[in-house]
Structure formats: C-alpha cells, structure tokens
Amino acid sequence: MEDFVELRKVTKERKMRLIMDFIPNHTGKQSQWFSKSQKKEGKYTDYYIWTTCDPQTYRHDLVIHMVIGRGAWTYDDTRKECYFHQLESDKPDLNLRSADVRQELESILRFWLDKGVDGFHVQDFQHLYEDEVLGNGTLVNRKTDSEHKDLNRIRTSDNLNYPKLLKAWKTVLESYNTKPGREKALIVTAKDDLNTTMEYFDAGVTIVRVTPLSDSGASFAERIETKLKDANSKRIGWMYGDKYSSRLTNSLVGPVQIKALLTLQATLPGAPFNYYGNEIGMTDHPTLSAPNKYRTPMQ
Template identity: 30%
Template sequence: MQTFPCICVTLLCIAAVNAHPKANKKGPHLEWYENGVFYQIYPRSFKDSNGDGIGDIRGIIQELDYLKELGVDGAWISPIFKSPMVDFGYDIEDFYDVDPMFGTMADLEELFREAEKRNIKIILDFVPNHSSDKCEWFKKSVKREGKYTDYYVWAAGKNNNTEPPNNWVSIFYGSAWTFNEERNQWYYHAFAKEQPDLNFRNTEMLKEMKEILLFWLKKGASGFRIDALNFIFEYEDLRDEPLTGITNDPKMFQYTTQEYTTNLNENFEVAYKFRNIFDEYNNDHPKEELVLLGEAYAQENDYAKYFGDGKGRMGLHVPFNFILITEMDKDSSAQFVKTLIDDRIKLIPDGHRPNWQVGNHDRSRIGSRYCERRIDGFNALIMTLPGIAVTYYGEEIGMVDNRNISFGQTVDPQAKGLDPTSNWLERSRDPQRTPMQWDSTKFAGFMPENATAMPWLPIHRDYKDLNVAQQRNNPRSTLNFYKRLVQLRKENAFTYGSFRSTVLNENVFAYVREFEGSDTYWVLINFGNRVEKIDMTQSNLDASLLQEFEVAAVSSDSCHEQGAKLKASAVILGKYDAIILKNA
C-alpha cells in the first residue's frame, strides 16, 4: 500500500489470558447470521468467466473457494435478474428470471448448491420499490389492463396535465415524474425515468411481491437484501415537498426535503409484512436458515422500527447501519467516533444485534474516503465491534476508487446525465465499482487473458501491485490481516462478549470485549497522526495486572513484528499501526 500524509487509524486488539486455563463457558444461542460476515458481490465486476467484459454467475462459482478462504458466512449478490441495465440490474424487467448477461437459471441453481457445500449462504438483492419500464407489468399498466392498472403510481399533472403533479425530484436529477402519452398521465419514479415506482397501496401488487420472494426461496436463496426500502411509500395526496435551501437548482435531489417521499411509517409496515412471509415459509421449512437484510437509510429515531414494532411484530433481521459511512469523515475525532458507535449500539432493541459496514456499491471505498493507510484499521473496526460485519468486494485487499475514468467512459446514470463541465465525478459511482483485482496478469485476472472484449469499466491502474494473488503470498498483507480478523471474531469475547468504550486521550478511542470464562480483548484506535504511548496498566479497561504482551498478528504496514514482546506499561501506537496482542 502507498503511504499518504493524512490522518489515519491505529488499532490494537489485546487479549489477556489468566495464568490458569479458563473454563470455556458456552455462550447464548445465536443464529448463523448474528455474528456473521457478509460479503457483497457486485456481479458485473467480480469475475467474468466467458470473456465478454462483464462478471457473471459462473465467475462467482469459480471463486467460491476464495470466499471460503476469507471465512465469510454469506454472500450478498447485487441484482442478477433480467434487466435492460439502465441502472445495472436495479431496473428489473422480469423478477422471475436471470439476465442472460449473467448466465442461466441453471447457473444460479448451481451457485446455490455449490455455496451450500462450502457453508456459504447466498443472499439475493430484492428490488421492490420499482421495476423497469420494460416490465410487462408496466406495459399493461399503461394500457390499464385489469389488476395492473394501478400497479404503479400514476397521477394527472398540473396546468391541464402539461406539468408534473408536484415538485418531487429524482435521485438521478430532474423531475421524479414522466408523462406517458398513451395513458395520458404522469408516473412517479424516485430514480431514473426507466424505473417507475410500484404502488404498494395496491394489494394485488403486494401479493406479487410475496410470490417473487417465495419463488426464489424455493430455488435455494437463503435470504434477500431489500433495496431502497425507505422509498417504498410516498404521501398519497402528492403534496409539494418543502425546500431545503441547500441548492437553487430544482432538478437536484437535495432541492427538497424528501419528507413526503422517504421514511414514511408505511415503509416499516412493509418490512413487517416481508418478515411475516419469511417466517411463514421458515415454519414450513424449518431446516432452512433464512435472513432478511435491508437498505435502511433512516433517521436515528426511526432506525429501530425496522427491527420490529416493539409489540411483537418482527421486521428485518439486519437493517443495514450506515453511520460509519454517512456520519464519519477523515477528520472525525476519537470522542466523536466513540459517541457515534455507543449511541448506535444503544438504539438496538433487545434480542437483536448491531451491524457495521464502511462501504458498498453506492459509496466511495475506504481508502479513497479516509486514505489508504486506514484500510486495515477500518476493517479491524467492523470486525471487532459487537454484531455483524459487512464487507464490500475488494475492501479485503484494499482496493481504491478508480478516479481515472473519463466522462466518456462513465456509465452510471447518476452521473452521465450531468454537465461534463460540472463535478460529475463526485456523483459517479463507477469509481468504486471497477473490476476485482485478482492477479497481475492481463485484465487483472477478472476475465480470461485471451478475451477480445474490454472490461465494462476500466481496471484500476494499480492492479499489478494490488491484487489477491500478490497478497496471498505476502504474510504482511491487508488480505491476510483481514482473514485473521475473521478468525478472531469467532473468539467468545467477540461473539458473545460485552462492549465498553472509552477515550484514552484526544486521539485514542478504546473498547474492551469481555465474556466470562474466555479471553478478554481490548481494542485501541489512534485517530491522530502522531505516535502514541499508552500505559495500559493505568487505563480504566481492566488491564492493571497485565505485564507483557506478545504480538499475535500485524497489519500490512505495522512497525511491529509478529512474535515480538511489548510491555503493558508502554504500548506504542504507531501513526497507522493495526496489531493484535496477547499476553506473553
């Protein structure tokens, strides 16, 4: 990894073992996902098996052993359903079929079987908010055919139907309404105009969603990640939204507050209905271990509602927690991070587990947001906090955004419709979606070397030095440190243990993970750009009796060596170190 002069993360995990062997107390029963590691695969970019430049299902099958090597429990796969690919699979034409670009139904069924052999659960991306305008449902809705008439959100426009019904704005720039001449009405689309929003107030459409879920569960899926859950409902009276004052451009998504188009209470009701479908299916198939994840960008006071209503109705097993993405920046202080994490843990209802992630297909990669030297530290953070960890493909080797993509090469609909003289690159999601870097051969091992096609997005120029093969052979790599972290979270203290945090000085955030009868672990993170010397015997983290530690594992650029001895009274936190210690 390259060195950059920026504020970075230092992390130490310190395990104290008593002089006498401990009786290993058995922890409470946990479902497989409750301490699980989920790995997000963006299929277009993961592995191309046939050389057409686009990743596919058979490519994922080829790399299942890699997922097993990482130690992940579940693989969440972004959409592979039949689609015109306006938004790269998030505009679904047929919810019951696989897009030929990715393979066949037989390929997907083989993926389910092969993953099961390796004890890896396959989680499909479920997109209930909208379909493609090429979907048969939409075509029939345009013609007002039977039950499909109100499958979508239709409305008359203002000024004799010549203007949109209101001021609602699309995420992808411009009005969220498009006029359909044949039906002589406007249809609503929170995203691209080719992605008309489905009408969840229509009971027949909701029944259709149930059939889709059951169809794929019967095929072998172990669960779903629900996309854009906070966009499901809008105010039925279609009132104008208040303005934010952030921008004067009425076409920018930030122009309005979105308070009438996102995070409505009805969205939580839909989550409960989806969970009920799951539970009914699970009752009939008790041997299947299912999980329901959800993209839940929500206000702090609403987040807990996605778990359930507190009165017995259950919601998502794992409503994604984005605070490490949306609330932090490279200058966040130790105290800020402590408060952020502690407050989020307090929000989690009893009987549920928090989850942590620092990247996904819509957000810039760790190394590009915070600096490359912080990648190991952030990976360690999400792996040692209590609960569930989610990793975006490539973060385990420290991939960074490819900011060398030109406007002419841009394919993301969120950016390509913008003025090329604007800051379009800041809006583009292409840089974090570039092909996985497997090795230093042609095409980074993403596709066969003899392929005549080009990758769908340019491969990052650093692939010859930053790839899986190179890091597998380097014991001091980000990849090998990541695998060690996955192993460590199986320890009782991380699986079942309590969590207590503190700030040791202005730069160092620390927490302790304890479980009776098992080793205790301390985590120290240095958010400053200077070396820190910590006397752990004087800390308030129950370490006063410790004398010496042995370095059990080191990050890719640590100044320490594995097996070295460190005094508990003088633990040196290098500017960017990430190390694991145990008692000597």
Template identity: 30%
Template sequence: MRLETLATLLSVCSLAACGTTPKEEDPDWWKHATFYQIYPRSFQDSTNDGIGDLQGIIDKIDLFPDAGVDAVWLSPIFDSPQVDQGYDISNYTDIDSDYGTIEDLQKLVEEANARGVKVILDFVPNHTSDKHQWFIDSVNGVEEYRDYYIWANAKTGDDGERLPPNNWISMFKNSAWTWNEERQQYYLHQFASAQPDLNYRNPKVVEAMKDVLRFWLDRGIDGFRIDAVPYLFEDPDLQDEPLSNSTGYNSTDYEYLDHIYTKDLYDTFDMIYQWRQVVDDYTKENGGSTRVLMTEAYTDADKIMLYYGTADGSRLGAHFTFNFNLITDININSTAEDIASSINKWLDGIPEIYTSNWVLGNHDNHRVATRLGPGNIDGLNMVKALLPGVAVTYNGEEIGQEDGEVSYEEGQDPSARDPAIFDQVSRDFERTPYQWDESVNAGFNTGAKPWLPVSEKYLETNLQDEKESNGSSHYKVYQALAKIRSDPILVSGDVEVKAVDEYTLLVKRSNEEASLVVVFNVGDAEVTVDVSADVAEDNSVKIASVDSSREAGSVVDPASLKLDAHEALVIAS
C-alpha cells in the same frame, strides 16, 4: 398515520415440493456472521465479454471460505435493460443473460453451500423497469395491471401548460414524474424515469412481490437484501413537500425538499414486517437455517430501528438494517473521538433484542481505502471485526482496493449523466473490476474491454500478491480477523469503545476471563499512549496491521504503547 403513532413503534423445485426436509441448523447463524457483497458485473468475467457473471463467481468460489465469509450477497442479477446496472428489473423471476441462467444460480448455491457459505439475493421492490410487462400492461390499461404503478393526472398551469401533479423530486434530480403520452397521465419514479414506482396500496402488487420472495426461496436462496426500502409508499393525496431549508441546493435537487410524503411512511415499516413474516413462515414450513432479510435505509436513527421491528419485539422486521454510520459520520480527517462517537451512537440506540451490524463500504459509496485512507484499512477492518454482531464486507475491502479511475466518457452511472457533476456524484469509481492478479485486466477476464476500466492500481493491490506475500498483507490481516471472530469473547463479551487520545481509538471486548482489544492510531503521526486500564501486562499481540513492526505473539508495554501513524493492533490479555 399520525407522527405520534409512528414514534411509538420506535434447483429448480421447492424443498417442500421435492419432499426433502433439510436438517435443522443454528437459527442464529447470521447474528455473528460475515456477509460479503459481490458486485457481479465487476467480479469475474468467465465469458470474456467484459461483464462479470455467475460462472465467474463459481470459478472463484473458494475465495469465500478462504476469507472466512459466511454468506455472499449478490447485487441484482435479474432480467434488466441495465439502465441502472440491474436495479431496473424487467423480470423478477429470471436471470439476466449477461449473468447466466437460473441453472447457473442453482449451481452457485450448491457450490457455495457445499463450502458452508450461504447465498443472499438483492431484492429491488420499490420500482421495476419501464420494460417490465407489468408496466407495459399498465400503460395499455389492462385491468389487472392498471393500478400496479403510481399514476396521476396532470395539473394545468396559469398559461394552460401541462404540469406534473406536485413538486416531488427524484433522487436522480428533477421532477419525480414523467408524462406518458399513451396513457395521458404522469407516472411516479423516485429514481430514474426508466424505473417507475410500484403501487403498494394495491393488494395485488403486495402479493405479487411476496410471490417473488417465495420463488427464490424455493430455489435455495438463504435470504434477501432489500434495496431502497424508505421509498415504498407515498402520500395517497400527493401533497406538495415542504422546502428543506438546506443551503446550497436548487429546485431540481433532491435535497431541496423535506421528503415527509415520499419517504419512511408508516406503511413502509409494515410492509417490511409482512416480508419478514413471509421468510419466517417459509423457514418454519420447510426447515433448514434461518432465511435472512437485510434492509437498506439511509434515514434517521429512530426510523432505522423501526425497520428492525417494534421496540418491544411484538412485530419483527429485517433481521438487520444496515448501519451506515461508519460511512456517513466519518471522513479522512475524523478523530478517534469522532469514530468512537459514531460507534457508540449505534450501540446506545439499538434495542437489546436486535443484532448490530457494521458496514464500511458498498457499491454506492467511495471505497473505504479511498474515503478514509489506504493506511487505515487494516485498523478499520479490525474495528469492524471486533464489534458485536454482523460484519459486512464489500468485495475488495479485504485487499484494500481503492476507487478506480473512470472518465465521464467511460462512466455508466445514470445518476451522473451530467459532466459538471460526474466527479462528485458518480458511483462508477467504487464499481470498477475486482483486482485478482497482475495479468491482463487484473485477472477480471482474458482481455476483452471491461464494462468499466480496471484501476491502474491493480499492479500494486491484488489478491494473488497479497495471498503469496512472504510478509503481512491486508488479505492476511483480514483472514486472521475472520478466524478470531468465533472467539466467545467476540460473540458475547462486553464491549467498550473510546478515544484514548485525539487520534487513538480503543475497542475492547471482554468477559470475566480475558479480553481482546484493538488499539488503532488513525492519525498521521506517531503517538505514545497509556492503555494499562484496558490491557494487562500479561498480553500478546494477536494481529498487527501491515506496516507495523510488531510480530504476532510479541508483548507490548500497555503503560507506554508507541504506535506509528495508522498502526493498529489486536491485543489479547
């Protein structure tokens, strides 16, 4: 596909089979929802084997309505050898025994739905495990599966040595090709060598993966988060990729090349549009609420918008594709202008027909309280809650949980199996167990060694203490924010985001009748600011950050508003 063309695109039974048609629900339920990401392996261990499971999530199900969550998204729970903690799937239509059974998932869906909470599954379509029967059959030359994966012949070097087909590099370093002795060919893997890439130029693969979506929709799932979508298609001619000209990388690093032949190809967008058609057709045929697609794509802004669909809306893609600006653009030293610029870049770039979303953290990035400072967690949650569209929370953000402490010997991340780079690249730190209370292993289980160590900070930060606190807490702030998100001002009001001074951020939502404003000092020193242009004299503090001296219902002087370091307020006027 030419670049100019690309630029222009800027239970157990099905509801239908059971003869049940659910009542019609709000098709736009997701547009202002709070989605809560659960990392199941680290959430709650009901069997005391060191690994979180589905029954553990069921046991803690009341957290979600209590926190004001509309939908939970589960990181992968399918059959897997767990080379990459479930992102290497060996069976797309069964649950890994570490987590439970399909019946456990069905029970979770029923319990969540009974509380008004929807359940989203992680769909990992780019690759399977090398233990998947499809790959085994492909290696063995079974005709049906011969071309299910990307296979290529070796090249011969000047000295007659066997070489990979081209210079492509894996996201996890080194060549993206691994030699298979039995088949006498190389196979492509853009991630670990145990994660061979599927061949989406094979119509049988396309239909098989659509059938996976239908299988889980039949079991009451409300949608899917689609993992690593930019990598679905590669150049069929296997051309070498050019150097990136980025400094500080060597020839084994992913960043060494410019990935024009292995990432964000036009066919990838088309595949997302086809999957959207699958879920839309399912909803139309079976009734009930909209089934949602969310896509993960760390890529350029113009391509992120293409994952939503075409600019004119003639073809629809994901209901939303994650907005990672507040992860990739800012750090602990960022000014208010840096944050405002990141937010406005997104607001200015998204077509009006699509819905914004805001993400502060996930299982692949250091926790927001660590990355941007524990003192800023309330202010950041306020900003996220007041911005238009979808809010996404990674489990633990609601209590201000920080990264855990993990040694190289304790680490599990396959991308960090080199001790020299472990501290820089490991994703284990943000995946340590959820901190429920002050009991053994922070209440994750009853004493068995967890798969990753519990953070030493659990005695300072845990859900029970924050819920039972006589004063304010991060969790109580989070709950208060959830309650006001249904305010019409936040659902459809105008939005303005700006820096009042170097370290004071202001987010204003308003309509003709009233306004809600976040004023947030992201700096380390006290400031006094004039916000009288945005906050009326007749005002009231709705929510204050944990360390603020202000009470809910108090009035501020907008012409001379003094804010302590990291203090944040939601003010109604």
C-alpha cells in the same frame, strides 16, 4: 436460471448461505407490469404512481435525475400522465399502497424461497412508500438546483406501513423455516437513527445494516456508540459503502485510517458487510463517472 441452480447446488455443498437482494421499490420500464399500467389494464392501472401533469414541463429530456430517496416525474406518451421514479426514468417506482403489488412481491419472495435461497436483503427500505399526496397531482418542478431540496418534503420516512410490510414478509419467510439454525434471513439497510433500527427489529428483521460513515449530523464515533447501546447490537450489520458511494480509499486519508476502520468493523458485535474491494483498499476508477466508477471489476 441454470446458472442460479448451479450456484445454489455448489453453495449447499460448501455449507454456505445464499442471500439475495430483493428490490421492491421499482421495476424496469420494459416490465410487462409497466406496459399494462401504461394502458390502464385492470389491476395494473395502479401498479405505479401516476398523476396528471403538463407534458411540456415533464418531458423526458427535461427531467433531472435525483439520487435515491428524492425522485422525479416523467411524462408518458402512452398513458398521457406522469409517473414517479426515485432513480432514472427507466426505473418507475412501484405503488406499494396497492394490495395487488404487495401480493405480487410476496409471490416473488416465495418463488426464490422455492429455489432454495436462505433469505433476502432489502436496501433503502425507508423509501418504499411515497407520500399519498403524490397521487393527487402534487408535482415538484425540478429544473433548478435551488428546487432540488424541495423534493425531500414529498417523501415519507418511517411510515406506519413499514412495520406491517416487514411483518408480512417475515411471515412468508417463517413459513419456509425447516429447523432451528435454518431460519430464513431478512436483512434491511436502514436510515442511520436508533428509532428506525428498533422498529425494524421489532418487526422481526434479522439484521439491520447501517452505514456509520454517512453524513447524518453526529460524528462517526457517536454513531457507533449509539448503535452499541442498542440491546440488539449483535444484530447490526456494519457497512462502510455500497455501489452508490465512493470507496474507502477515495474517501479517507491514507491506508492507516482504512485499516483502523476495517479492524473496528471486524471486531464490533454484529456482522461486517463489505462492498467488494474495500477490504483490499480498492480504488474508484479514475476516469469513469458515478456510479460506474464504483462498480469496476475486482482489482
């Protein structure tokens, strides 16, 4: 915390804004919340997504970890049930359908706002709510590649709860606005479609960050064009990659194409977001496996 206080002091002196990543999707498995949920202690019983399951099928050594937006189940020896996680098994998903969880998250926002941060960025916001059937015993077997695709159908996207959640967080941030030009920012990374982007703007989001290089059917040029037609195009954040994806140098052919994309990003309406190193043509580590190969120190 001393390091953070010093960082906030220096950024204020240099008239810089400090935006923090806010990760409401999961906690670590060592969290006190998870420990209490394992033991079904009071309100913490439903802080995570649990269901009855066959311990032989969902033992930890059989779980195949999915990319974010899918997920898997892992059997817990303490609670004798399975918990849901979109990432590795040591990152259990929070149950945002719980009012207690939502209140805890708002308390976390207020804690950091009291420390002087200027706003938050929420990644993969569309994955925060799981389908309600998850808690009713619907399990998906993950043992073969052919079954991996079935995991997508247990997710809900653009749930009606999302705008409500964003508006609640926006209300918290607005209570800390001190004067015009000092508003607290709420930035989200959204699925690459116009309807989702518009819903987030309507809910009061400051900037919607998009990744136009992602595979989503339309061509790169078409995705850029669609975003530019949005009346809120000046509030788009353009992002070519992050800690989950290969760097531009490894995913594109040659420095000319990279320079063209970076020039486009810098001149479009809106805000450019660069995952460190992309702006200098940094490469993935040649021998490390994903995702570590994307996360090496600045070259």
